[in-house]
Amino acid sequence: MNKVVIIGQGYVGMPLALAASKSGIEVLGIDTNIFKINQINAAKSPIEDISDDDLKTALESGIYKVSDKPYFDTSFEIVCICVPTPLSENHQPDLEILLVAVRDVGKSLKAGMLVIVESTIQPGTTRNEVIPILEKESGLKRDQFLVAYSPERVDPANKAWKIGNTPKLVAGLTPEAAHKAKEFYSKFVDQVDICESLEVAETAKLLENSFRLVNISFINELAMFCQKIGIDIIDVVKAAATKPYGFMPFYPSIGVGGHCIPVDPLYLASAAKEAGAPTRFIELADQINLEMPKYFVGRANEILGGLKGKKVLVIGVAYKPNVADVRETPVATLIEGLEKAGASVSWHDDLVKTWNSQTSVPITDQYDLAIIATPHDYIQLSKLGNTPLLNTRGSK
Numbered sequence: 001m002n003k004v005v006i007i008g009q010g011y012v013g014m015p016l017a018l019a020a021s022k023s024g025i026e027v028l029g030i031d032t033n034i035f036k037i038n039q040i041n042a043a044k045s046p047i048e049d050i051s052d053d054d055l056k057t058a059l060e061s062g063i064y065k066v067s068d069k070p071y072f073d074t075s076f077e078i079v080c081i082c083v084p085t086p087l088s089e090n091h092q093p094d095l096e097i098l099l100v101a102v103r104d105v106g107k108s109l110k111a112g113m114l115v116i117v118e119s120t121i122q123p124g125t126t127r128n129e130v131i132p133i134l135e136k137e138s139g140l141k142r143d144q145f146l147v148a149y150s151p152e153r154v155d156p157a158n159k160a161w162k163i164g165n166t167p168k169l170v171a172g173l174t175p176e177a178a179h180k181a182k183e184f185y186s187k188f189v190d191q192v193d194i195c196e197s198l199e200v201a202e203t204a205k206l207l208e209n210s211f212r213l214v215n216i217s218f219i220n221e222l223a224m225f226c227q228k229i230g231i232d233i234i235d236v237v238k239a240a241a242t243k244p245y246g247f248m249p250f251y252p253s254i255g256v257g258g259h260c261i262p263v264d265p266l267y268l269a270s271a272a273k274e275a276g277a278p279t280r281f282i283e284l285a286d287q288i289n290l291e292m293p294k295y296f297v298g299r300a301n302e303i304l305g306g307l308k309g310k311k312v313l314v315i316g317v318a319y320k321p322n323v324a325d326v327r328e329t330p331v332a333t334l335i336e337g338l339e340k341a342g343a344s345v346s347w348h349d350d351l352v353k354t355w356n357s358q359t360s361v362p363i364t365d366q367y368d369l370a371i372i373a374t375p376h377d378y379i380q381l382s383k384l385g386n387t388p389l390l391n392t393r394g395s396k
């Protein structure tokens, strides 16, 4: 239990590596991206939630090491897999990155080791895809090693809920695997709950993120209605949220982005379709989500009486406030739509700084319209002067 390999040093793998190493566990973080490995070795944290100082301390203590080589020796007891599980170009689950990582793990796997998958996957993937690859690559039978699934609940930039105080789910192929996984996480997570099966844990993660997508899309749809009748959706949500039970507030936006909320529900929808029990809510929520940027292009067009030749400043391009992450950001589609309609678009986001070979511009009053897409805390709107404003976060 004292030596762990963590495959993938991204938003999930790196906080896990640091938390485990802080609890005294020796960690080898593997990432095939050599630039990231060099950056980590230079104690430059690639993740907002991890400070350079914390990274430096972990590296200097020798308890956290990183490597770009996808193999490890027999001294390691546990391997956690935290690599991306994106959507393909046709908006379908794409497991290729995960399966490559699993093949690599299989090549180093020895009897008695525990492999924990943390990447978000469809129900049945650990049992039906991961385990057979581990068997094939290692030459071992499934009862000679241990396998568990433990979905990650990292919420970048969340100041209240961190890895230590966010309850963690684990499930094992066998009770022994589940208990060993629980023992591992319990060293640095306050509450670890064992699920009934691998499939329950896999589906629970998909439920959590689908719940968010469906509710955010619902509120965004309602926001369009409120705008039409001239009331503020925020006032409506706040009023409804005075009910102390049976209601949870969600707030409007330009749509969801990032690696999880727009992606994971599609894993569930595709599994549900395959099982002959389609999840129509998810499909509709996905559609509404994808249409939100287009809706705001229409609103901008209305405000300016046409977009041709108009100067528009988009404020905040990251997928959510206070992070520099632009993966799956809906702001990309907003900018594309505005430009297609003839507007000259600039963007401001000093967290993202450069994106799509462009650089963040200062906020000034030299625009026909400013659109608040992602309101980072640092942004000062007073610099806009009297520039007309379109706020995607709700206002009449």
Ligand SMILES: NC(=O)c1ccc[n+]([C@@H]2O[C@H](COP(=O)([O-])OP(=O)(O)OC[C@H]3O[C@@H](n4cnc5c(N)ncnc54)[C@H](O)[C@@H]3O)[C@@H](O)[C@H]2O)c1
Pocket (backbone or CB within 6 Å): 007, 008, 009, 010, 011, 012, 013, 030, 031, 032, 033, 036, 070, 082, 083, 084, 085, 097, 100, 101, 104, 118, 119, 120, 121, 151, 152, 153, 154, 155, 156, 259, 260
């Ligand atoms: N980002 C989040 O907030 C979040 C939250 C919960 C769950 N998840 C899930 O966790 C998983 C990982 O997401 P992430 O956000 O950490 O991704 P990420 O892109 O930030 O990091 C993944 C890392 O894995 C590396 N990698 C890819 N293939 C590899 C291989 N074969 N061997 C070693 N390293 C490899 C990449 O270079 C990258 O650095 C995904 O399934 C995601 O859905 C993410």
